[in-house]
Amino acid sequence: MSRIGIVAEQPGENRVAASPTTVQKIIALGYDVVVEAAAGAHSSFPDDAYRAAGAEIVDTDAAWAADVIAKINAPTDAEIARLRDGQTLIGLLSPALKPDLLAALAARGVTALAMDAVPRISRAQSMDVLSSMANIAGYRAVVEAANEFGRFFTGQVTAAGKVPPAKVLVAGAGVAGLAAIGAASSLGAIVRATDPRPEVADQVKSIGGTYLDVVVPDEAKEVSSDGYAKATSAAYDAAAAQLYSDQAADVDIIITTALIPGRAAPRLITGADVASMKPGSVIVDMAAGQGGNVEGSVAGEKVVTPNGVTILGYTDLAGRLPQQASQLYGTNILNLLALLTPQKDGQLVIDERDVVQRGVTVAQAGAVTWPPPPVQVSAAPAAAPVAVAAGAAAPSAKKGLSRGARTALIAVGIAALFLVCAVAPAPLPQHFLVLTLSVVIGFYVIGKVAHALHTPLMSITNAVSGIIIVGAMTQIVVPNALVQVLAAIAVLLASINIFGGFAVTRRMLAMFQKGDQK
Numbered sequence: 369m370s371r372i373g374i375v376a377e378q379p380g381e382n383r384v385a386a387s388p389t390t391v392q393k394i395i396a397l398g399y400d401v402v403v404e405a406a407a408g409a410h411s412s413f414p415d416d417a418y419r420a421a422g423a424e425i426v427d428t429d430a431a432w433a434a435d436v437i438a439k440i441n442a443p444t445d446a447e448i449a450r451l452r453d454g455q456t457l458i459g460l461l462s463p464a465l466k467p468d469l470l471a472a473l474a475a476r477g478v479t480a481l482a483m484d485a486v487p488r489i490s491r492a493q494s495m496d497v498l499s500s501m502a503n504i505a506g507y508r509a510v511v512e513a514a515n516e517f518g519r520f521f522t523g524q525v526t527a528a529g530k531v532p533p534a535k536v537l538v539a540g541a542g543v544a545g546l547a548a549i550g551a552a553s554s555l556g557a558i559v560r561a562t563d564p565r566p567e568v569a570d571q572v573k574s575i576g577g578t579y580l581d582v583v584v585p586d587e588a589k590e591v592s593s594d595g596y597a598k599a600t601s602a603a604y605d606a607a608a609a610q611l612y613s614d615q616a617a618d619v620d621i622i623i624t625t626a627l628i629p630g631r632a633a634p635r636l637i638t639g640a641d642v643a644s645m646k647p648g649s650v651i652v653d654m655a656a657g658q659g660g661n662v663e664g665s666v667a668g669e670k671v672v673t674p675n676g677v678t679i680l681g682y683t684d685l686a687g688r689l690p691q692q693a694s695q696l697y698g699t700n701i702l703n704l705l706a707l708l709t710p711q712k713d714g715q716l717v718i719d720e721r722d723v724v725q726r727g728v729t730v731a732q733a734g735a736v737t738w739p740p741p742p743v744q745v746s747a748a749p750a751a752a753p754v755a756v757a758a759g760a761a762a763p764s765a766k767k768g769l770s771r772g773a774r775t776a777l778i779a780v781g782i783a784a785l786f787l788v789c790a791v792a793p794a795p796l797p798q799h800f801l802v803l804t805l806s807v808v809i810g811f812y813v814i815g816k817v818a819h820a821l822h823t824p825l826m827s828i829t830n831a832v833s834g835i836i837i838v839g840a841m842t843q844i845v846v847p848n849a850l851v852q853v854l855a856a857i858a859v860l861l862a863s864i865n866i867f868g869g870f871a872v873t874r875r876m877l878a879m880f881q882k883g884d885q886k
Contacts, residue, residue: 369714372705373434374403374423377441382410382690383697385438385459388421390698395422397705398714404431411690436716438701442469453477456716458701460484460497463730463738464629465658470738473731479718480731483700487727487743494703495724499543500696505685506547506625509652510536512685513621514555516650516670516678522556533558537615538577539636539661540625541568544654548623549577560619562611564600580615582608600634608636616641622651624661632659639663647676656681704728806839833862 372394374386384407386394391401401423405415415425431437432450439459443451451457454477461482463470473480483497493499513536514521523533534557538545541563553559553576561572562580569579584603600608616622616637622645626634633655642651642664653665664671665681672678686693707724708716720726723743730738785804789797811834840858843851 370435376407386698502544506544510551535619657683
């Protein structure tokens with residue numbers, strides 16, 4: 369059974385690597401958990417809460433002597449000196465930007481697991497610290513901007529006059545950007561957003577923002593293969609720079625979130641753009657810690673320009689909501705430990721064949737193991753390949769029927785209907801006419817139902833049931849007891865199918881509604 373140590377962070381960091389709730393669940397995996405005294409004080413997690421969860425409160429030396437060390441930020445030189453051969457360290461290690469750190473950890477014989485190196489694939493979402501922290505940081509960026517702005521975000525009409533809504537530009541529509549868009553939109557601001565990935569346009573629109581497309585003539589936009597933004601072309605950069613310049617002179621608040629993994633943050637807002645903004649405007653540079661998206665921003669500081677624009681370069685936005693951030697970070701670590709402890713016996717085992725485990729392992733057995741083999745995952749469905757035989761012409765795109773062809777088919781159908789009714793013996797024409805009308809009416813009745821109210825499979829079954837009901841209702845008046853019984857049974861069964869389907873769908877939709885909306 370291994371022992372996991374939750375250590376206190378350096379001054380200035382308010383988060384802690386595990387909450388009492390996640391500690392209790394880590395213990396359920398078979399581990400012993402020790403927590404450094406007062407480690408969770410800044411996150412409003414007292415030592416007594418950890419004790420109640422089953423952890424042991426220890427001093428600094430005892431916490432760092434554990435088999436597995438869980439922390440937030442990368443260790444300092446003094447903390448690295450505490451590590452010993454065979455220990456496992458879990459934290460935010462920035463492996464692409466800190467090769468010296470990886471070398472130092474490898475030299476100590478430490479197995480290092482970087483929480484910020486989790487690959488962005490579906491089954492690793494529960495361990496994605498970057499997303500969970502970016503979500504909090506994006507929200508907090510809007511809160512900080514609102515505090516500095518000193519005006520309403522929403523527009524108001526009062527007896528004293530009209531107050532226009534604030535205009536917010538969000539550069540980058542990743543997790544942090546979308547969180548900022550949602551927060552600013554919910555406060556009533558006019559929110560605009562831009563991103564080099566065209567697939568985020570619908571996401572921006574769905575949470576109340578307006579997507580600003582950077583138009584580059586004769587340049588096709590590629591869908592991101594891993595969910596991250598890529599380096600853009602010179603033509604795109606020039607067009608984007610013009611867009612930012614135009615928006616800077618118009619908006620009140622700019623929030624920049626653009627980061628490229630393993631590289632310095634791209635410069636988006638120039639000094640001239642800042643100078644063109646109105647006095648009292650606010651910029652939040654969420655990339656200030658990696659060079660900054662805004663000219664003049666300083667990591668960790670607030671800067672006020674000569675023309676009265678406030679630039680916030682805070683690098684601890686997630687840490688300004690420490691309790692919630694610690695809870696989410698602790699849950700990310702818990703999910704990683706659950707993956708690394710398949711037997712729930714308190715023994716941490718790394719399977720290098722697993723892309724998630726291999727991706728987070730950046731140092732092991734005295735060697736640096738970063739970078740891992742690439743994991744290709746597309747954020748958009750790939751087009752199905754079309755096989756073309758040698759010498760054969762490439763298949764042409766499928767074309768719909770022209771208006772003339774549709775008119776001709778309708779005319780042929782009507783002629784066939786009248787021909788059957790005129791030639792076929794009774795009662796076949798009556799039944800054929802009922803069947804035809806049932807198909808038409810059933811199709812249009814079900815077809816008018818919004819797709820959001822039923823799944824594609826239910827659409828088909830409801831359409832069939834609609835045809836059955838219309839046909840059975842016309843036959844239920846036939847003076848034949850057997851026909852009436854069969855028609856009544858058909859109406860009953862088809863109605864159960866339709867009403868039951870919509871009832872199930874209603875319950876499914878209720879799962880995605882807030883309590884006060886149900």
